[in-house]
Amino acid sequence: MTIDLLSRTKCSECPIRHRAVCAHCSGDELDVLEQLKSYKTFKAGDPILWRGDTLTFVASLVQGVATLGKTMEDGRTQMVGLLLPSDFIGRPGRSQIDFDVVAVTDVTLCCFQRKPFEALIASTPHVAQRLVEMALDELDVAREWMLLLGRKTAREKIATFIHMLVQRQHLGGAEIAQQALVLPLTQEQIANYLGLTLETVSRQLGAMKKEGILQFSDRRRFEVVDFPALHLATGDDSDGGMLV
Amino acid sequence: MTIDLLSRTKCSECPIRHRAVCAHCSGDELDVLEQLKSYKTFKAGDPILWRGDTLTFVASLVQGVATLGKTMEDGRTQMVGLLLPSDFIGRPGRSQIDFDVVAVTDVTLCCFQRKPFEALIASTPHVAQRLVEMALDELDVAREWMLLLGRKTAREKIATFIHMLVQRQHLGGAEIAQQALVLPLTQEQIANYLGLTLETVSRQLGAMKKEGILQFSDRRRFEVVDFPALHLATGDDSDGGMLV
């Protein structure tokens, strides 16, 4: 029996896309997980994991938004990742993490004990293979962000961030732009994600509003009115930005 | 038979530390690799892989230094990784890369065809497991660099870079500081790694020389005279910086 394990394909029975983690979708070899499944919820603002914590579980984010962040002693913080629904939290083979995971909105996780999960990996090579690919995907994202943090201007950073949100929104299978999007973070959090200050984020968003690239209906809800202009503003290759 | 696959432990018969990749050290199940092993060499400055290239092999870097870099259309570049001896190049399950790999010095790679290597992974779960861990290690490094790029000052960036060099030098098993180190990159390359300009790198290195933290015998060869001061200058936690 071959299953597309840990794919990003949405499971028809539950909101989780990582099918190996989602017990609803498990194949014969994954039945063991069913018994270990548990849901955890966190309130907006709650810490999910602190830097240095011992990891006892791996999880799939079912609902909500969480951030991975690093903080320096003097308070400077840098987000190193953003977790949206369907994202995987876990470091198979690792017992510690080197950053904080914080719930930005109310968050629901579908959790599995780490030990049995690792036992599963140890016995099923194609699950392990899929996990390598997932880790490499995350690595690609991290490296793309390194280019952003090291070399992009404030405007390019903001444009890239919005562009990424649009792309992720459409991964789920929704149709093309011109539809309402939501900023999942406050402007201060966006600033921490982009290596900027909140004032700069406000000014740049304001400028894009004024230029007619974005249109806000609400403090958080907006549309991309001029997608080509948005893509141009990212500074990325002129080819790679098409939807679909 | 249990082998410490893909560990960073140095093989006694060759300079490669990833034992699964180093055919000298292979166990029974790895004999297949012996036949596929081949060495490739590159001159300083040679491209090893271009962004978008199809990957036909995985490899271990035996000798020399190479960089992983991203370049924007207007020429801005950001290095997203540094490959030193014992580092692994390869993306099992991935056929393309999204950055350039360039030899900084003369480079020797120990290469294996990707397909047979992936077949090996598919049949031996603990190799796959080790690869997950390696990818997660790289991810940790990338995220540490995100903090550096997004939030650290020029001085902190330089100090962190030197600090990292010292740490890596000592991973091999050498004794404590106060010994000659070599900058593996030009100041322009360091600038591209740290999200700075070459002038800023020059000025900051000059300042640390003047302050008696570093001492250069040569343009490239130097010693860390005041390691505590170096560590302090990184801006990192006051605890985590000890050698050993």
Add this chain to the structure above:
DNA sequence: AATATTCCTTGATTTAGATCAACTATGACA
């Protein structure tokens, strides 16, 4: 409905680092 808090905006000012511009040291190579 009034009050407090959190989030966002906008302006004035400062500054770290970029940019521009010579110039110097170091090898490399003929």
Add this chain to the structure above:
DNA sequence: TGTCATAGTTGATCTAAATCAAGGAATATT
């Protein structure tokens, strides 16, 4: 041993974004 190219230095100037400072708008709390 001199010429060339590459790498590094050093100074003057500029600027993007940070910082400082005040308000204002939305949301939550009483």
